[in-house]
Amino acid sequence: MSAARIHRLGAPDAIAIDTVEIPALEAGEVLVRVHAAAVNYPDCLMIAGSYQTPTELPYVPGHEAAGIVVDIGDGVSTFTAGDRVAVLAPHTFAEYVTAPAHSVTPIPDAVDFASAAATWVCHLTAYHVLRxxxxxxxxxxxxxxGAGGGIGLAAVELATMLGADVVAAASTREKLGAARAHGARVLIDYTAGDLRTQLRATCGPGSLDAVLDPVGGTHSEPALRELRWGGTFVTLGYASGHIPAIPLNLVLLKGPVIKGFEVRTFAQHDPIGAARDRAEFDNLWRDGRLSPLVHARFPLRRTREALEAVAGRRSVGKTVIEMGRD
Known part of the structure; x- marks a missing residue:
């Protein structure tokens, strides 16, 4: 099969399209022919060797895909060959991927492969965080x-669905337009001036109940300062490339609840919440209430360009690699 692989750590230009063996199927796993795989910012970090876990070379990036089951391992009774599924597993930038059956879910009939690949990581992450x-x-x-990115836009859509009054902050008109289309009521343009000043002018001082931050950088502290007393700040990642340092006196003065979230380990730490969220999320997906925005589609041979679009924060919503696309 063909797979996008790196043999050295670095920027997206480290990607090569290699011919490799189809992965061996083990007990409890399914083998999926990948039709589409979504690019997420952590993929860029892993290629650079900057993620929280080490990257072992050679490495096939990607953690989110959709396709068709072609074979099942011993002990798997929930899927059969021919099933359309979404996959949450490593090494998805390839024509085939194996995954534990518990990391695979059926795709609703009305959902195409690109949309299915663009839903799972960001929307489920956002739902866990909000719920x-x-x-x-x-x-x-x-x-x-970061309301125009994959997690940010999913959070806007799902927070609106949960009845929240959503304030979306992003850096371009296109991203802010997407946030408005997904339910944001108030739009904040980073380039229009100081974030805190804009928040106080549009929402009132200290009026935020919660902040969701997948970006980090210079905007984290002013957002934290505009929480109400006892509000919640959730850090999800650092797409800006900068991990902010928060003055502890803000915690003393505002009494906020500051939490972190990582989708890889959430089910280990909160299995009850994870199971409940997953069931609710599945219902939303089957009912057609989730609408991921697929901004760009690339063939496998142009994986480098897809990664560059995400690393450069040019992607609005999700960028997808389609295996059969020329």
């Missing part, structure tokens, strides 16, 4: 930083 970490209630005012 179990920030514990959003109807009427809460929620600020989403």
């Amino acid at each position: 179990s970490v920030a514990r959003i209630s109807p009427g809460d005012r929620v600020l989403v930083l």
Whole structure:
């Protein structure tokens, strides 16, 4: 099969398209022919060797895909060959991938492969954060930083669905337009001036119930300063490339709840919440209530360009690699 692989750590230009063996199927796993795989910012970090876990070379990036089951391992009774599925597993930038059966889910009939690949990581992450970490209630005012990215746009859509009053912050008109289309009521343009000044002018001082931050960088602290007393700040990642340092006196003065979220380990730490969220999320997906924005589609041979679009924060919503696309 063909797979996008790196043999050295670095920028997206480290990617090569190699011919490799189809992965061996083990007990409890399914083998999926990949039709589409979504690019997420952590893929760029892993290629650079900058992620929280080490990258072992040679390495096939990608963690999110959709395709058709072609074979099942011993002990698997939930899937059969021919099933259309979404996959949450490593090494998805390839024509085939294996995954534990518990990391595979059926795709609703009305959902195409690209949309299915673009849904799972960001939307499920955002749902866990809103439902179990920030514990959003109807009427809460929620600020989403990086609202035009994959997680940010998913958070805007799902927070609106949960009844929140969503404030979206992003850096371009296109990203802010997408956030508005997905339910944001208030739009904040990073380039229009100081974030804190804009928040105070549009929302009122200290009026945020929660902040969701997948970006980090210079905007984290001013967002934290505009939380109400006892509000919740959730850090999800550092797409800006900069991990901010928060003055502890803000915690003393504002009494916020500051939490972190990582989708890889959430089910280990909160299995009850993870199972509940997953069941609710599956219902939303089957009912057609999720609408991921697929911004760009690339063939496998142009994986480098797809990664560059995400690394350069030019992607609005999700960027997808389609295996049969020329």
